Amino acid sequence: EVQLVESGGGLAQPGGSLRLSCAASGFTFSSYSMNWVRQAPGKGLEWVAYINTRGSTIYYADSVKGRFTISRDNAKSSLYLQMNSLRADDTAVYFCAKRYCDTRACYYLDHWGQGTLVTVSS
Protein backbone atom coordinates (compact mmCIF):
# COMPACT_ATOMS: atom_id res chain seq x y z
CA GLU A 1 0.00 0.00 0.00
CA VAL A 2 1.34 3.40 -1.00
CA GLN A 3 1.86 5.69 1.98
CA LEU A 4 3.03 9.30 2.03
CA VAL A 5 3.53 10.91 5.42
CA GLU A 6 4.36 14.60 5.68
CA SER A 7 6.02 16.21 8.68
CA GLY A 8 7.75 19.43 9.64
CA GLY A 9 4.83 21.82 9.59
CA GLY A 10 4.17 24.31 12.36
CA LEU A 11 4.28 27.97 13.21
CA ALA A 12 6.88 30.19 11.59
CA GLN A 13 7.51 33.91 11.73
CA PRO A 14 7.28 36.04 8.60
CA GLY A 15 10.68 35.92 6.95
CA GLY A 16 11.46 32.65 8.69
CA SER A 17 12.13 29.14 7.41
CA LEU A 18 10.72 25.65 7.69
CA ARG A 19 11.68 22.34 6.16
CA LEU A 20 8.96 19.87 5.28
CA SER A 21 9.58 16.16 4.81
CA CYS A 22 7.54 13.44 3.15
CA ALA A 23 8.33 9.82 3.96
CA ALA A 24 7.27 7.42 1.22
CA SER A 25 6.61 3.69 1.42
CA GLY A 26 4.80 0.95 -0.47
CA PHE A 27 6.32 1.75 -3.86
CA THR A 28 9.72 2.20 -5.50
CA PHE A 29 10.22 5.85 -4.61
CA SER A 30 13.19 6.35 -6.96
CA SER A 31 11.02 5.48 -9.97
CA TYR A 32 8.44 8.25 -9.57
CA SER A 33 8.43 12.00 -9.87
CA MET A 34 6.97 13.84 -6.91
CA ASN A 35 5.18 17.07 -6.21
CA TRP A 36 4.20 19.43 -3.42
CA VAL A 37 0.70 20.90 -3.52
CA ARG A 38 -0.71 23.34 -0.96
CA GLN A 39 -4.13 24.47 0.15
CA ALA A 40 -4.68 27.70 2.06
CA PRO A 41 -7.43 27.58 4.68
CA GLY A 42 -10.82 27.42 2.95
CA LYS A 43 -9.23 27.77 -0.49
CA GLY A 44 -8.48 25.57 -3.47
CA LEU A 45 -5.48 23.47 -4.44
CA GLU A 46 -2.29 25.15 -5.64
CA TRP A 47 0.57 23.17 -7.19
CA VAL A 48 3.87 24.28 -5.61
CA ALA A 49 6.81 22.25 -6.93
CA TYR A 50 7.83 19.24 -9.02
CA ILE A 51 10.94 17.06 -9.01
CA ASN A 52 11.75 14.22 -11.36
CA THR A 53 13.12 10.83 -10.33
CA ARG A 54 16.77 11.83 -10.15
CA GLY A 55 16.26 15.41 -9.02
CA SER A 56 17.68 16.72 -12.28
CA THR A 57 14.48 18.48 -13.41
CA ILE A 58 12.69 20.81 -11.03
CA TYR A 59 9.84 23.26 -11.50
CA TYR A 60 8.25 25.78 -9.15
CA ALA A 61 5.11 27.84 -9.09
CA ASP A 62 5.86 31.53 -9.61
CA SER A 63 4.50 32.25 -6.13
CA VAL A 64 7.35 30.32 -4.46
CA LYS A 65 10.18 30.56 -6.99
CA GLY A 66 13.41 31.77 -5.39
CA ARG A 67 12.14 31.08 -1.87
CA PHE A 68 11.32 27.35 -1.81
CA THR A 69 13.57 24.43 -2.74
CA ILE A 70 12.33 20.92 -3.49
CA SER A 71 14.70 17.99 -3.11
CA ARG A 72 14.67 14.25 -2.61
CA ASP A 73 16.78 11.47 -1.14
CA ASN A 74 16.00 8.25 -2.99
CA ALA A 75 18.09 6.18 -0.56
CA LYS A 76 15.78 7.34 2.24
CA SER A 77 12.57 7.35 0.13
CA SER A 78 12.02 10.92 1.21
CA LEU A 79 10.90 14.17 -0.38
CA TYR A 80 11.67 17.59 1.07
CA LEU A 81 10.56 21.20 0.76
CA GLN A 82 12.84 23.88 2.17
CA MET A 83 10.79 27.03 2.65
CA ASN A 84 12.62 30.32 3.22
CA SER A 85 11.48 33.93 3.40
CA LEU A 86 8.06 32.76 4.50
CA ARG A 87 5.09 35.09 4.10
CA ALA A 88 1.62 35.11 5.60
CA ASP A 89 0.15 33.94 2.29
CA ASP A 90 2.27 30.76 2.51
CA THR A 91 -0.04 29.62 5.31
CA ALA A 92 -1.55 26.37 4.07
CA VAL A 93 -1.74 22.63 4.37
CA TYR A 94 1.11 21.21 2.32
CA PHE A 95 0.55 17.84 0.62
CA CYS A 96 3.16 15.67 -1.01
CA ALA A 97 1.80 13.76 -3.96
CA LYS A 98 3.10 11.00 -6.19
CA ARG A 99 2.64 11.11 -9.91
CA TYR A 100 1.49 8.12 -11.91
CA CYS A 101 4.27 7.27 -14.33
CA ASP A 102 4.80 4.80 -17.14
CA THR A 103 7.96 4.09 -19.11
CA ARG A 104 7.55 7.27 -21.15
CA ALA A 105 6.42 10.01 -18.79
CA CYS A 106 4.63 10.99 -15.59
CA TYR A 107 1.08 12.22 -15.48
CA TYR A 108 -1.65 12.82 -12.87
CA LEU A 109 -1.31 12.69 -9.08
CA ASP A 110 -2.46 9.24 -8.00
CA HIS A 111 -1.54 9.23 -4.29
CA TRP A 112 -1.50 12.01 -1.72
CA GLY A 113 -0.34 12.33 1.86
CA GLN A 114 -2.60 13.66 4.61
CA GLY A 115 -0.78 16.99 4.62
CA THR A 116 1.05 19.11 7.17
CA LEU A 117 -0.11 22.57 8.26
CA VAL A 118 2.23 25.53 7.94
CA THR A 119 1.18 28.74 9.67
CA VAL A 120 3.13 31.92 9.06
CA SER A 121 2.32 34.54 11.66
CA SER A 122 4.02 36.86 14.12
Added chain:
Amino acid sequence: DIVMTQSPDSLAVSLGERATINCKSSQSLLYTSNNKNYLAWYQQKPGQPPKLLISWASTRESGVPDRFSGSGSETDFTLTISSLQAEDVAVYYCQQYFNIITFGQGTRLEIK
Protein backbone atom coordinates in the same frame (compact mmCIF):
# COMPACT_ATOMS: atom_id res chain seq x y z
CA ASP B 1 0.63 28.69 -18.06
CA ILE B 2 -2.53 26.70 -18.63
CA VAL B 3 -5.50 28.18 -16.78
CA MET B 4 -8.31 25.89 -15.68
CA THR B 5 -11.74 27.37 -15.03
CA GLN B 6 -14.56 25.40 -13.44
CA SER B 7 -18.26 26.17 -13.42
CA PRO B 8 -20.26 26.57 -11.35
CA ASP B 9 -18.36 27.49 -8.18
CA SER B 10 -21.04 25.76 -6.13
CA LEU B 11 -23.91 23.46 -6.89
CA ALA B 12 -26.85 22.09 -4.91
CA VAL B 13 -28.53 18.95 -6.23
CA SER B 14 -31.26 16.74 -4.79
CA LEU B 15 -30.43 13.19 -3.77
CA GLY B 16 -30.80 10.84 -6.73
CA GLU B 17 -30.54 13.67 -9.27
CA ARG B 18 -27.77 14.36 -11.75
CA ALA B 19 -24.90 16.69 -10.96
CA THR B 20 -22.78 18.22 -13.70
CA ILE B 21 -19.54 20.13 -13.25
CA ASN B 22 -17.75 21.82 -16.12
CA CYS B 23 -14.06 22.53 -16.62
CA LYS B 24 -12.55 24.68 -19.34
CA SER B 25 -8.88 24.83 -20.23
CA SER B 26 -7.13 27.87 -21.72
CA GLN B 27 -5.47 25.58 -24.27
CA SER B 28 -6.05 22.14 -25.68
CA LEU B 29 -5.17 19.23 -23.40
CA LEU B 30 -5.30 16.73 -26.25
CA TYR B 31 -1.90 15.23 -27.00
CA THR B 32 -2.23 14.27 -30.65
CA SER B 33 0.53 11.65 -30.65
CA ASN B 34 -1.47 9.37 -28.35
CA ASN B 35 -4.94 10.94 -28.75
CA LYS B 36 -5.30 11.35 -24.98
CA ASN B 37 -6.64 14.30 -23.02
CA TYR B 38 -4.38 15.15 -20.06
CA LEU B 39 -7.18 15.95 -17.64
CA ALA B 40 -7.99 14.48 -14.22
CA TRP B 41 -10.81 14.95 -11.70
CA TYR B 42 -10.40 14.82 -7.92
CA GLN B 43 -12.84 14.70 -5.02
CA GLN B 44 -11.96 16.30 -1.70
CA LYS B 45 -13.95 15.88 1.48
CA PRO B 46 -13.37 18.07 4.57
CA GLY B 47 -10.16 17.27 6.41
CA GLN B 48 -9.02 14.81 3.76
CA PRO B 49 -6.54 14.97 0.89
CA PRO B 50 -7.90 14.95 -2.64
CA LYS B 51 -8.85 11.58 -4.08
CA LEU B 52 -8.29 10.79 -7.74
CA LEU B 53 -11.58 9.91 -9.45
CA ILE B 54 -10.88 10.10 -13.17
CA SER B 55 -7.79 10.35 -15.37
CA TRP B 56 -7.39 10.87 -19.12
CA ALA B 57 -10.66 12.83 -18.99
CA SER B 58 -12.83 9.72 -18.86
CA THR B 59 -11.02 6.77 -17.24
CA ARG B 60 -12.53 6.00 -13.86
CA GLU B 61 -10.09 4.86 -11.16
CA SER B 62 -10.49 1.44 -9.62
CA GLY B 63 -13.09 1.49 -6.86
CA VAL B 64 -14.78 4.68 -7.99
CA PRO B 65 -18.54 4.14 -8.32
CA ASP B 66 -19.83 4.03 -11.87
CA ARG B 67 -22.22 6.92 -11.18
CA PHE B 68 -19.13 9.12 -11.71
CA SER B 69 -18.21 9.72 -15.34
CA GLY B 70 -15.97 12.12 -17.22
CA SER B 71 -16.29 13.39 -20.74
CA GLY B 72 -14.99 16.04 -23.09
CA SER B 73 -11.95 16.77 -25.19
CA GLU B 74 -9.41 19.47 -26.02
CA THR B 75 -10.58 22.42 -23.92
CA ASP B 76 -14.00 21.50 -22.55
CA PHE B 77 -14.61 18.76 -20.01
CA THR B 78 -17.43 17.57 -17.78
CA LEU B 79 -17.71 15.52 -14.60
CA THR B 80 -21.14 13.96 -14.18
CA ILE B 81 -22.57 12.23 -11.14
CA SER B 82 -25.58 10.39 -12.49
CA SER B 83 -27.48 9.90 -9.23
CA LEU B 84 -26.25 11.97 -6.32
CA GLN B 85 -25.64 10.16 -3.05
CA ALA B 86 -25.14 11.78 0.34
CA GLU B 87 -21.50 10.66 0.43
CA ASP B 88 -20.78 12.63 -2.76
CA VAL B 89 -20.92 15.94 -0.90
CA ALA B 90 -17.44 17.33 -1.48
CA VAL B 91 -15.38 19.82 -3.45
CA TYR B 92 -14.43 18.64 -6.92
CA TYR B 93 -11.34 19.81 -8.82
CA CYS B 94 -10.24 19.36 -12.39
CA GLN B 95 -6.50 19.32 -13.07
CA GLN B 96 -4.44 19.42 -16.23
CA TYR B 97 -1.17 17.53 -16.52
CA PHE B 98 -0.42 18.45 -20.13
CA ASN B 99 2.12 21.05 -19.00
CA ILE B 100 3.31 20.65 -15.41
CA ILE B 101 0.14 20.84 -13.27
CA THR B 102 -2.65 23.33 -12.67
CA PHE B 103 -5.97 22.95 -10.90
CA GLY B 104 -9.35 24.48 -11.41
CA GLN B 105 -10.66 26.61 -8.56
CA GLY B 106 -12.98 23.86 -7.34
CA THR B 107 -16.73 23.27 -7.31
CA ARG B 108 -18.53 22.74 -4.02
CA LEU B 109 -21.30 20.15 -4.33
CA GLU B 110 -24.08 20.11 -1.73
CA ILE B 111 -27.42 18.43 -1.20
CA LYS B 112 -30.50 20.50 -2.03
